[in-house]
Amino acid sequence: MTELPRPRDSWGTRIGVILAVTGSAVGLGNFLRFPGLAAQYEGGVFMIPYFIALLVLGLPLAWAEWAMGRYGGSRGFNSAPGIYRVLCRTRLAPYIAFPCLLVPVGIFMFYVLIEAWCLGYAWFYLTGMMSELGEQARNGMENGLLKEDVYTSFFVKFIGMAEDGASFNLSRTSALPFLAICFALNFVTIYRGLNRGIEKFCLWAMPALILCAILVLIRVLTLPNIDAGLGFMWNMRTEGESFTRQLLNGKMWLEATGQVFFTLSVGLGVIITYASYLRRDDDIALSSLTSVAGNEFCEVVLGGMIIIPAAFLFFGFGVTERVGSSFGLGFITLPIVFEQMPLGYMAGFLFFILLFLAAATSTLSMLQPAIALLEEGLGVNRKASVTILGFVTLVGALFVLYFSKDATALATFDFWVGIFFIYVIAMIQTVIFGWVLGVDKGMAELDRGAEIRVPRFIGFVLKYVAPLYLLAVFVFWIYTEIRKPEEQNTLLMTLRNPVGLMSVGFLALLAVFFLLIIAQASKRWQQLGAVSDAEVRA
Amino acid sequence: MTTAWFLAQLTAEQRAEIENYTLHPSGWIVMILSIGFVVGLLTWCIRRVMRESQPEKLHGQIDVDTHDAEP
Numbered sequence: 001m002t003e004l005p006r007p008r009d010s011w012g013t014r015i016g017v018i019l020a021v022t023g024s025a026v027g028l029g030n031f032l033r034f035p036g037l038a039a040q041y042e043g044g045v046f047m048i049p050y051f052i053a054l055l056v057l058g059l060p061l062a063w064a065e066w067a068m069g070r071y072g073g074s075r076g077f078n079s080a081p082g083i084y085r086v087l088c089r090t091r092l093a094p095y096i097a098f099p100c101l102l103v104p105v106g107i108f109m110f111y112v113l114i115e116a117w118c119l120g121y122a123w124f125y126l127t128g129m130m131s132e133l134g135e136q137a138r139n140g141m142e143n144g145l146l147k148e149d150v151y152t153s154f155f156v157k158f159i160g161m162a163e164d165g166a167s168f169n170l171s172r173t174s175a176l177p178f179l180a181i182c183f184a185l186n187f188v189t190i191y192r193g194l195n196r197g198i199e200k201f202c203l204w205a206m207p208a209l210i211l212c213a214i215l216v217l218i219r220v221l222t223l224p225n226i227d228a229g230l231g232f233m234w235n236m237r238t239e240g241e242s243f244t245r246q247l248l249n250g251k252m253w254l255e256a257t258g259q260v261f262f263t264l265s266v267g268l269g270v271i272i273t274y275a276s277y278l279r280r281d282d283d284i285a286l287s288s289l290t291s292v293a294g295n296e297f298c299e300v301v302l303g304g305m306i307i308i309p310a311a312f313l314f315f316g317f318g319v320t321e322r323v324g325s326s327f328g329l330g331f332i333t334l335p336i337v338f339e340q341m342p343l344g345y346m347a348g349f350l351f352f353i354l355l356f357l358a359a360a361t362s363t364l365s366m367l368q369p370a371i372a373l374l375e376e377g378l379g380v381n382r383k384a385s386v387t388i389l390g391f392v393t394l395v396g397a398l399f400v401l402y403f404s405k406d407a408t409a410l411a412t413f414d415f416w417v418g419i420f421f422i423y424v425i426a427m428i429q430t431v432i433f434g435w436v437l438g439v440d441k442g443m444a445e446l447d448r449g450a451e452i453r454v455p456r457f458i459g460f461v462l463k464y465v466a467p468l469y470l471l472a473v474f475v476f477w478i479y480t481e482i483r484k485p486e487e488q489n490t491l492l493m494t495l496r497n498p499v500g501l502m503s504v505g506f507l508a509l510l511a512v513f514f515l516l517i518i519a520q521a522s523k524r525w526q527q528l529g530a531v532s533d534a535e536v537r538a
Numbered sequence: 539m540t541t542a543w544f545l546a547q548l549t550a551e552q553r554a555e556i557e558n559y560t561l562h563p564s565g566w567i568v569m570i571l572s573i574g575f576v577v578g579l580l581t582w583c584i585r586r587v588m589r590e591s592q593p594e595k596l597h598g599q600i601d602v603d604t605h606d607a608e609p
Contacts, residue, residue, distance in 0.1 A: 044568035235565035316555035
């Protein structure tokens with residue numbers, strides 16, 4: 001058996017891998033986007049398409065990605081291009097996997113900034129700066145200013161939305177030092193490896209995150225009249241005919257499916273890499289289900305019980321106007337809520353620490369797919385691969401930080417690598433699982449070492465339902481994007497705005513960079529006989 | 539910090555909106571079903587994972603295959 005000449009990383013414990021995958025999936029979307037959507041779509045009614053999408057699309061896709069990852073891993077590959085090579089057995093397959101590198105690395109470049117904002121806000125709560133801001137807001141109200149204006153202007157200044165380059169300063173409210181801390185934290189952890197770095201970090205960060213969330217939850221549930229807030233979040237606010245009309249709302253189904261899809265981190269290129277480090281007979285069926293359940297706990301139980309119930313108590317039905325933007329909800333609306341709440345500054349600190357931990361466990365996972373490719377494709381050691389990736393992501397993060405006006409660079413990155421290419425990867429992976437590897441072989445892979453029996457109809461779902469469901473959601477998403485008014489249309493912004501164009505150019509360069517590495521890796525695997533050997537084992 | 543202090547922070551309109559609103563039976567059902575399903579699933583998964591992750595159980599004499607019956 002020809003092994004690629006490189007040190008092979010592996011997971012230390014089973015709990016570790018489950019927490020690492022859960023940590024990768026749990027992010028800001030669990031605590032900001034999910035409750036915002038539920039509030040927007042009549043509370044309880046939203047849960048119907050949400051759970052259907054979870055069971056029909058989310059869970060089967062997660063199982064498929066785990067199975068393909070371990071399949072490739074047991075044949076000597078950890079990077080998505082290598083795994084695609086053994087799954088498809090064609091020379092072109094590794095090139096199709098380039099979005100599996102582009103997406104996590106591209107997302108890292110802007111997500112690490114958001115992580116820095118969360119850390120920054122936690123620091124401002126701890127040092128009393130938010131309490132000063134609260135004082136300013138109260139004084140401003142006496143002079144006819146809205147509280148919201150004070151908090152908005154603080155946030156705009158913090159992230160440098162007013163003009164390009166505004167974040168490049170070292171004032172008290174600059175995001176730059178927090179970005180440096182987050183960058184260092186990510187790269188020191190990833191440098192330590194899978195077991196001593198990512199796994200160890202997630203082993204304490206995930207329980208800490210849940211503890212912070214439970215403390216904030218206790219604060220929220222002990223607020224007076226909280227049943228009104230819970231009612232707003234969970235009641236089916238429409239009855240009879242209007243309930244049926246609401247249930248048949250196509251946009252709600254699209255949003256619910258999108259939320260399930262993004263929250264589980266399927267199609268991100270991360271799970272396939274993480275699962276490749278498992279041993280051949282390790283269970284994946286139960287581990288995958290546990291990660292999904294852990295993510296849903298953070299989303300439905302913690303995310304669903306904190307923000308909207310608390311915000312309703314302070315804004316009444318006006319809260320629906322504030323849920324459209326996750327950033328607005330998290331960084332403007334919630335600080336106003338915390339300011340008015342008894343023990344609110346402490347709750348605010350805990351809440352932003354929890355968001356920071358959720359973001360950190362996600363960004364960490366986004367680096368591993370590229371590290372795996374650099375190690376096994378170029379044969380470099382971890383130090384070299386971390387250095388190369390550190391340089392590339394630093395350039396990208398500084399690009400997004402510099403072009404901060406109206407967050408255009410961030411929005412463009414998010415549109416292409418945070419949504420568009422995720423759909424593309426997910427569609428490619430369902431086709432590979434259902435049609436190239438084949439359902440029988442795929443289900444047999446899922447069954448090997450399994451501690452639970454995955455229902456047989458999942459094979460049918462993955463072969464026929466999931467690709468069509470995904471395609472329909474993708475087409476509907478493109479259609480809605482195209483029809484958006486000019487000022488909200490990211491596609492138009494990409495083509496007309498110079499920063500949007502530059503951002504797309506940057507991502508295209510990144511794609512070329514990964515394609516060149518894949519080309520080099522393919523040659524190397526061929527020379528070493530790693531591919532033919534893996535094919536024999538397949 | 540008392541409830542009275544807290545309520546004093548709200549405008550009369552907001553107070554009225556909140557006071558007239560509550561968790562309906564439909565809301566209770568959706569909330570309990572959603573949270574119950576997720577918590578139940580997670581608990582079941584964790585129990586299974588913990589059970590399977592325990593060190594191998596000691597085999598009783600009856601389980602030990604000495605292979606002395608093989609030809």
